[in-house]
Amino acid sequence: MSLGVGIGWRPEIAGFVKELPGLRFTEVIAESVHEGHPPADLLALRDRGVQVVPHGVKLSLGGAEPVAAERVAHLAWCAESLNAPLVSEHVAFVRAGGVEAGHLLPVPRTRASLDALTANIRRTQAELPVPLAVEPIAALFDWPDAEYEEGDFLTELVERTGALLLLDIANVYANARNRGEDPAALLDRLPLERVAYCHVAGGDEHGGRYHDTHTAPVPDDVLALVKELCARQRPPGFLLERDGRYPPAAELRAELDAIASAAAMESIT
Amino acid sequence: MNEEEPANAELAAAQEALVRAMTAGGPLPPGFDEAGVQVAARAILRKRAGEVARAWPALAASYGRDWPETFARWAAERPTNGSIRDAWDFARAHKESLDRNAALELALTETRFHYDGESPPRPRRMAVRRVPGGVAFQLNGRARVIGRR
Structure with missing residues (x-):
């Protein structure tokens, strides 16, 4: 399956997304789609043959507790009604003991954590009509007492579950920068043939750390990493994530073109 | 079932302790980089402030540039129940000064x-x-x- 370059669908930029002449691929935050009234603009994209991937952010696949059946059912509903080729979620947890974290938190890289993730991914896969891709997150800290390197942890997870990977190039960059590591080194340790698509985004520096905020232009270093990845194995698609401080259309088009150029894919603008 | 296994119960307790430390003023479990966890907790508060500003624009606008900081101070030890309830709880708590x-x-x-x-x-x-x-x-x-x- 080839997806090409895409951009995350958000209500604030629905008009811009709709006008992209070459768009074949977009993504929508699954929790933002209401079953009673899915956005008409999104349905129009679906009807025009654009591949729409529901992207969950609150399932908590990495939680020790089993995933909530109604959240899995909503993802399945999104996949059915948007005619999605796949669904994506995160290698993260967002709540524990009934307390909401408010964002994606890293999981410990331990055997117990791998077991919990595996169980939750299998529970989710059992209800979904399409494949599931899981996305490693940008973490501003790590758990102590890791039993695995990140690459080995993710490799074992996809081997156990058969899940695909959603590789966020900006997260790979952010984690490596914050840990003082080489971002390309992680690419060498991941099963790149299992990457369903990639995220690309910009962030900013706060409190001495790089935050993947999706509110800034994609940095050159991230585009360079897109090239590095494609030199190893070109994934089916790259999706630009923008969540706030939306720039003028010309700037968004330039960003999409820069991604297409770095990935040697067709421009969609 | 999975929940009965000791390793999983331990993981559940460890995850809950971390979430409480980040959102509800709980103690930070041993072994974590305190500065890193703090930066992440601040980032979550800024994100919550932004979501409230989108859900209740007049509320955020009435604090101008001080909004993210004002909200973060109030929310620092109050875990979220979603942006609507964050906004509503904040507005009720500040009813006299809106x-x-x-x-x-x-x-x-x-x-x-x-x-x-x-x-x-x-x-x-x-x-x-x-x-x-x-x-x-x-x-x-x-x-x-x-x-x-």
Whole structure:
């Protein structure tokens, strides 16, 4: 399956997304789609043959507790009604003991954590009509007492579950920068043939750390990493994530073109 | 079942301790980089402030540039129940000092939904509320302000 370059669908930029002449691929935050009234603009994209991937952010696949059946059912509903080729979620947890974290938190890289993730991914896969891709997150800290390197942890997870990977190039960059590591080194340790698509985004520096905020232009270093990845194995698609401080259309088009150029894919603008 | 396994119970407790440390003023479990966890907790508060600003724009606007900091101070030890309830709880806690537009935003929301502060808000069929400069009236989801100058 080839997806090409895409951009995350958000209500604030629905008009811009709709006008992209070459768009074949977009993504929508699954929790933002209401079953009673899915956005008409999104349905129009679906009807025009654009591949729409529901992207969950609150399932908590990495939680020790089993995933909530109604959240899995909503993802399945999104996949059915948007005619999605796949669904994506995160290698993260967002709540524990009934307390909401408010964002994606890293999981410990331990055997117990791998077991919990595996169980939750299998529970989710059992209800979904399409494949599931899981996305490693940008973490501003790590758990102590890791039993695995990140690459080995993710490799074992996809081997156990058969899940695909959603590789966020900006997260790979952010984690490596914050840990003082080489971002390309992680690419060498991941099963790149299992990457369903990639995220690309910009962030900013706060409190001495790089935050993947999706509110800034994609940095050159991230585009360079897109090239590095494609030199190893070109994934089916790259999706630009923008969540706030939306720039003028010309700037968004330039960003999409820069991604297409770095990935040697067709421009969609 | 999985939940009965000791390793999983331990993981559940460790995850809950971390979430409480980041959102509810709990102690940080041993072994974590305190500065890193703190930066992540601050980033979550900034994100929550931004989500509230999108859900209740008048509320955020009434604090101008101080909004993210003001919200973060109030929310630092209050875990989220979603941006609507973050906004609503904050607005009620600051009811006396809201400006006219923020007070109107709160009053209009209260005419449309019932919220006891504990469980998710429910739509009201009908309600009347005093708002700055008039009365807000809501019937079957349609809200109107009467007599506002």
